[in-house]
Amino acid sequence: MSDPLFDAADDAAKPLQAEEREQLIPTYIISRAELNEIEHIGVSDADRWVFSRKRGDVLDTNFLLTLHRRMFREVWRWAGELRTTGRNIGVDPIQIGVQLRQLTDDVQYWIDNATFSPDEIVARFHHKLVWIHPFQNGNGRHARLAADLLAVRLGRPRFTWGSANLVVPAQTRRLYVEALRAADKHDIAPLLTFVRS
Template sequence: MSDPLFDPDDEAATPITPDERRQLIPTYITTRDQLNEAEQIGIAEADRWAFGRKRDVLDEDFLLTLHKRMLRSVWKWAGTFRTTERNIGIEAYRIGVELRGLIGDVRYWVENGAYDADEIAVRFHHRLVSIHLFPNGNGRHARLAADLLAVALGRERFTWGSANLVQAAETRARYIAALRAADNHDLAPLIEFARS
């Protein structure tokens, strides 16, 4: 039987396992809209916290803390690596190693000017999404992390299609298409989308 709260509306959304569902903190949430609203409140608070002072976004502990601050009032598992397999992302046991590799790669790109600032931040975003660190909230976490990196590199925050990607279906479809192009080594659509 379908569960309207947890069954994703689109194939690109990450399904939540029954064990993860039991870790929902607010007991009043019965609809997807209520869940999205509760998560968005936490994300807005984490955004203010993250941009409140200079942060080292290229730090594993910071990335875990950022996710925890985004979703800590909604999910008990906020800020912890997923332990189950997903429809997207790498095997769960590889997450820590791949994240440390990504951080090392991005530090190298920055130190050596391998790409321009926007491309570095978008590559960082794409790899975070591809690794898929958490049970849920990966795209939102990766976008906020990329924004923090872009600002640290002297650029403005990205606009990410200028819409709430959880609620704007057409914009979300463009974002997913850009991610899929990046999966095939074509970053241009994702860089363009990030600044659209």
Template sequence: MSDPLFDDDDEANTPLTAEEREQLIPSYITLRHELNEAEQVNIGQGLRWAASRKRDVIDQDFLSELHRRMFGDVWRWAGVYRTTARNIGVDAYSIRMDVRQAVDDARYWAEHQTYAPDEIAVRFSHRLVAIHPFPNGNGRFSRLVGDLLARQLGRPVFTWGRANLVNAGETRARYVAALRLADNHDFGPLIDFARS
């Protein structure tokens, strides 16, 4: 049976388990556009929280709190690492360790100027979306982390193709293609997309 709230033909979106779907907080949401709108409002609150004072983006506790602030009014599992398998990302049992390694790597890159600031921010963002630590919202979360880290490193936030990538068709396809190239260690297209 078709569910207008959770049916999605975008292969890049991560499907939720039945248990995760049951953790939707607002009872008025019955359609996908209502869910997108509620999440977008909550993401704005998360951004305001993150920007309200100086915070260290390269911190595992900050990352979980940011995800909670971005999605906590919509999903009970917000900010909590997933415990189920996905069509993308690492095995659930290794999430905590992989996020810790990503944080340590990004901290090293920043302290030792291993890469240019934009590349550090994009590499960290990519690493987080590749890990896929949360049940959902990983792309939006990782892009905001990239923006916040770019700003922390003295650069302007990214434009990410100048579109909301949730329903952006061709722009989203370019983003996903750039992510796939970065999966194979070719970060140039993802950096270019982030600044396009």
């Protein structure tokens, strides 16, 4: 029999593993929809927090951990902690810290040297943060919020991300995942189009 909390919603949402379920803070959650709802509340709270205060430095690894913790602290015991297990996506856990540091250094260089347009810098930052996959869960949402914060820092409006909630509408989520996969192959154009659609 299928377990509604363990099953993936689509090919881009990974199913929960048994040890992940044990790390859930709310014990009443029994379905993926309930998990999505409680996570959405935390993400919305973190969004208000980060955009209603003096912003932290989004290119600081400690701030990226704090942002994730703010997003998921009511849901996951490991919120804000780097992933320690291998996945079918993301870098080897031992490389996460190094890759995050390399990413933040690269982005600062791109900004300082106007290597790309501000939107392209932010899209590349987002893509690489998702590619690193530093956390057990919530990587896409974390990377989108971090990217929006960087966009604002660079004097640009927040991205529209296909003008939809990417957890629910299958068509929008599919376009987003396809754009990320194109960026994996060094074609950033679909992601640049998607983030402002």
